[in-house]
Amino acid sequence: MTAISSPTYIGRFAPTPSGHLHFGSLVAALASYLDARSVGGRWLVRMEDLDPPREEPGAQAAILKALESYGFEWDGEMVRQSDRHAAYADVLNRLFSQGLAYACTCSRKQLEPYHGIYPGFCRNAGHGTENAAIRVRVPELEYHFIDRVQGEFRQHLGREVGDFVIRRRDGLYAYQLAVVLDDAWQGITDIVRGADLLDSTPRQLYLQELLGLPQPRYLHIPLITQPDGHKLGKSYRSPPLAEDQATSLLLRALRALGHNPVIELNDATPREVLNWGIAHWDASLIPRTLTLPEAQLQ
Structure with a gap:
């Protein structure tokens, strides 16, 4: 396995409450969770609610409920950027x-x-x-x-x-x-997020340097695109995560991240799928680009 071995690993998942979690969000959450837990690290949840006009009513509660129903467990209290x-x-x-x-x-x-x-x-x-x-x-x-x-x-x-x-x-x-200050304040050592934020990172490196803050390690997972080239997101063919599909969608997300879960997990609980992912996590298997077949978008 090629995961980073560090007893001080602190990762985070930081959704924006402009809508419910969708499959692309699940892939990002899963990658950050497994990358942290596979080395015994901490995993935090931070709500990036900087833009009240874009926030969907009830989205924060729905996001937390979805994470819980999919078996995710986070450390400490959730932080809201609106409190910062x-x-x-x-x-x-x-x-x-x-x-x-x-x-x-x-x-x-x-x-x-x-x-x-x-x-x-x-x-x-x-x-x-x-x-x-x-x-x-x-x-x-x-x-x-x-x-x-x-x-x-x-x-x-x-x-x-x-x-x-x-x-x-x-x-x-x-x-x-906000992201630079919050990551430093929370002691984040490793940032795992979507590749749409790849070109934001140099700006964040500059702010870290300017403010004398530590630089985390970065892992940008590929954006999931459909066969027609559109990004899978809240605004395009991306239904909210269904609670009764937690196991199947977690398995699909693992496959999207380059892993090959065993067939016995088809009847497993979400928590059992996550435990398998923790035991078998290898970030080097993540592809740099990813297009889902049409059949997997349903």
Whole structure:
């Protein structure tokens, strides 16, 4: 087996309550859970409820209920990012006062021609923070890391991203700042998540460096796509997880992660499937890309 051997492993699953868990969420939860438990590590659950307008009523309770019905057990109390605003504000104010962040009044329409790379219009404008986003200044440097599945990933922050938002114009804190602060606060050593967040990681590496925080190890599992190329997600052909299909969907998720569970598990409980996964987990088996056959999408 190639799992990391560390008595201090702390992993986490951090769903966004914009909808119920779906099969793609299950694959991410399963990978993070097995990666932690296979080395005797801790596994935490954090609710990333930074964006109340996008949150679906009842989604938080439904997510926790689904995790429990699928046999997952987490350590400690669940943390909500909505309870962490004071910590985010403290760091944001410190960066602003040190000149490492600044107010930006650019509209989406102004920035459309730049295809997501901020051109620096407000960098030296000296705007006040009212009705403005807050951006952190990035260096003209390339950041890189070795992902345990995807391999080496490189990104030049200045050329490919530009100064990025850490607090939105509407006053809501941005994911990049919150996730870095929360992972450090919770002592997360290993981050296992979907590959859609791969290109966010260099921004997080920069914030970790800027704030003197430790860098976790990263494992980005492949996004599950359908035969037509669409990503399996909340908005496209991704029904909520059904409680009465826990065993079959856990087995399907194990197969998606490159593992081959024994046929005897077809009649097992979800907990028994998870125990088999813990005993046989090997992150090196995870494919870099994954397309599910049409028959497995039903």
